[in-house]
Amino acid sequence: MVRTKLIGPKCSRCCMVTSVWGVVMFLLMGGAYKLHSPALYDDVNINATRIADKEYVYSMYDETGTNCFIVAGVYVAVFFFSLWQFRVNQTLQAYTIR
């Protein structure tokens, strides 16, 4: 394991928790968008003149859903980054005992 410390122990722990939360939440949101949930209607980019076009609305839903899945993927990467930093901090701490 490469031992470069970029963020401290508290920051890495916080990032780990937030990224887990982000992964779960964005996966669920992506699923909700793919199911065309009306509750998320206000959070989809829909051109006001074309609201009658069902296919258009559904396609915008799907697009936002895909975005959510991509963000979830990015958060998986953040999780592994912060996990690595957490391990680095642990080993560094283990060296400086008296």
Place this chain on the structure above:
Amino acid sequence: MSAEAIFPPASSVASCLRPKTRVYSSLQEQSLIGIDLHETVKWLLNISNFTMGSLYRSEEMCLAQLYLQSEAAFACVSELGELGLVQFRDLNPNVNAFLRKFVHDVRRCDEMERKLRFLERELNKDNIPVDDDGDVPLAPLPREMIELEGKFEKLESDMKEVNGNQEALRKNFLELSELKQILKKTQGFFEEATMYQTEHTGFAPELEEDSSRAGDLSRGPFTKLGFVAGVILREKMLAFERVLWRACRGNVFLRHAEMEVPLVDPYTGDKVNKCVFIIFFQGDQLKNRVKKICEGFRATLYPCPESPQERREIAVGVTTRLEDLQTVLNQTEDHRRIVLSQVAHNIRVWFIKVRKIKAIYDTLNLFNVNIAEKCLIAECWCPVADLEKIQGALRHATETSGSSVPSILQVMKSDESPPTYNRTNAFTYGFETLIDAFGVANYREVNPTPFTIISFPFLFAVMFGDLGHGFLMLMFSLYMLYYQRYFLRNKTDNEIWEMMFGGRYLILLMGLFSMYTGFLYNECFSISVNVFGSAWNVSADPGWDTEYLKSQTSLMVDPGKPGVFRGSTLPYPNSTGNPYPYGIDPIWQLASNKITFLNSYKMKGAVILGFVQMMFGLILALNNHLYFKNYLSLFCEWIPQIIFLLCVIGYLVILIFYKWAVWSAADSSQAPSLLIGLINMFMFTAPSQTADTVVFSGQAGLQQGLQIFIVLLAVFCIPWMLFTKPVIIYYRNKQKQATAGYGEVHTSVNGISDRADILAHDELNINHESELDSSSESEKHEEEEFEMGQFMIIQVIHTIEYCLSCISHTASYLRLWALSLAHSELSQVLWTMVMSIGLKEPGALGVVMSFLLFWVFSSLTVGILLIMEGLSAFLHALRLHWVEFQSKFYKGEGYMFSPFSFHVIVEGKSEE
């Protein structure tokens, strides 16, 4: 990495074998999961065992007298301290602390503690970690105490000696280092001075050879310069120079140079920067002046030889001595460390032992000493259920101390109010603390704690309801519970964390209940979840085709039109007319009048919950009256209270349920207004169709009659509450007085001796107190009157308080609505203003913005919604319990049972 990390000192290699990092402890706690689940299950099994030891009322306590043999006393108190079940009373309250029997022993313990604290300070100075193996030793016997005393004495003197030696050595070391520096630097100065001399005198450069010219004043203006060399703190250099210049009128010549290496001050151990200086002057007067100034500035002067050879010799000598000193210093350090590491091994155990001994002697000081019988008498409060255990402990202690006479425990009767003792475990402890913070329950009064375990998290959840936030709270509490053992062992200094950790079971329940109410309110981070299929079918409205919808900005969905409110699609497709089975219909999230609808629902819910909790409080009051056999209060206070509450608010609650049950979605536009109806009821206005106040449709007359009856009944309760109790007590007192007065008259008339025999008792009383009686009779009457007046006032206050509280406390429960509204609005704002912006962006920009905005969203959710709103809801739920619920039945004027327990003493002190 620092040098220490790579080459740790030899003596701390041992401590390396036991690292204090998280790596080790997380391995350790892995093996300790699940033990607290076990405890909780055990508690749940025990809860069905409602014997005298239950949480419903405080434990039965008894006052016991202990007769302890002098020899066995110490051992007995030690055993009782380990047990932690008795609370001793002070039998010598008037005795000065210095006159008690065991004050000498307490003083010895104090001395021992002082020595231990000194050793602890030495340990901390060297940063040697204290060994903590979790072992809690028993209190040693008095003969062991002498051994310990001797040990501590020896250790203390050892340490003091070592410290003293170290100080002296360091001082020496410092002086030698300074001398060395001086010798180095002054080399340069002398050369300069010689050059200065030769420039001005023009004579041969070797100044030292011209000693014959020393006193020759006629040879020129310059005679031989005297000098002093020394060392001064760098900070003082400037001021030193200036003072010298002024005092000697510029006739001295000062050269100084800074020392590169800072030296260690022997007293404080700090590193200080110093300068070497040398002052050249002429004549004795200047010499004295210079010396005085140096003294004033605490500069140390050193004898510095003039000739370079001498200087070199001395320099060599100093270097050698410095090396020797360094070796000696190192050895002293090592010796000190060895002594301290031995101390570190045992110091925790010693501390505990000494504290236990001191506690025992402090307790022994409370006892009554009977020197003739060679026994000590103690009085203590103890739970009746634990008498067996206590007697067992006493027997065991008497055996171990080798005394032949057994210790006796005798239960006494007492009129004093015993302390309140509630047996709690880790789970119930948090809730018990909440209740005790307001007031400790009276002896054997109903304890609100077991009900609070459920009602408090529920009321919190009503104000906090959100699936997502509840889930986060649940996760947090599970984290705390998972690592419980670790956190219990390593207490931090952070009070806020300790408070949150102490309430981990509370947070667990609050999280669970919040998830439930979040599901009811259908909010997960302010987004509704459609589980069962909405009951509304918007497209069923016949006039709404695409053209019509395009022309309108907002429309009202009318449930009266057929097919619009078709009922939930699960499990019956298409029109059962039943609303969404559980919770708020998800369609409301898209409605602009969502808040208006939810307001009505939440306000009614809040009133119902308030009424239920207050009724429950009154029922607990009934339990208390029956238990304490307080039938007077039962008939004169409790019954009118209940009737009043039922009339004023109970009727309203019944109407709420009636309205919910009878009116359906189709005819909801004709539903009556309950609030106006309630106001009209108290103003005796008849219910009418136009004012929307007819509840029982078509039965306006009946409704009016019913309402008039209810109001009159409520009004009748007020004088019932106000007058019956004082009147009955007044007549009771009068009866007592009448019988007493009759007795007096009887004896004064019949002075016949045989009669006097029978009434001797009364006569004696009369004879002794005749004068007093006749004068005090009127006083007694006055007293009775006075008490009557006060009693009446108290009754008035209570009545007014209760009647007003029926309205005000019910209104106070509306905070359940207010806070839940605030929470859902905040949550919605956070979503709309933060997350929504990111999600609405199309394409790659949307991905980036969503990613970044989620960090903001999560931190604001935790900071504002979880912490701030959580604390707020916690506080208000607590207030509802303390004021609105407990004022119905709780007196809370008792005092806590604080047993003599080593666990408490040792734990408590270790937190300091």
